[in-house]
Amino acid sequence: MLNEFKEFIARGNVIDLAVGVIIGAAFSKIVDSVVNDLVMPIVGAITGGGFDFSDYFVALSANVTAPTLAAAREQGAVFAYGSFITVLINFVILAWIIFLMIKVVNRARASMEKEKAPEPATPPPQDILLLSEIRDLLKQRA
Incomplete structure (x- = not known):
């Protein structure tokens, strides 16, 4: 093992x-x-x-009267939706920033790959091709 x-x-x-x-x-x-x-x-x-909703909550028991979430939790059960909203907003901002960063990295990679890739050879003009054929035919006859 x-x-x-x-x-x-x-x-x-x-x-x-x-x-x-x-x-x-x-x-x-x-x-x-x-x-x-x-x-x-x-x-x-x-x-x-800013977007700090961390002290937003709904009291689930009648004896909760505190204005802050920490104090309300000491008094009884609370539905703390504000922290979730703050985390959700931070996540959306974070995801957007990561998206932008990855977009920049992908553009940099694409430009580096373009620099590395050799340009395809352009075919010679038609008159050069005809002259090359004539030259080859003359070589064969000689």
């Missing part, structure tokens, strides 16, 4: 997956920073306060 585990770990795709997870975690921090530090302040300035 230990040998099977060693063989499993030594496979390239497992190591590639581990590297992908590590890179993904680091990339996640970068994207979170872009959203929280660059995009959300601009959105907040435009909308006059």
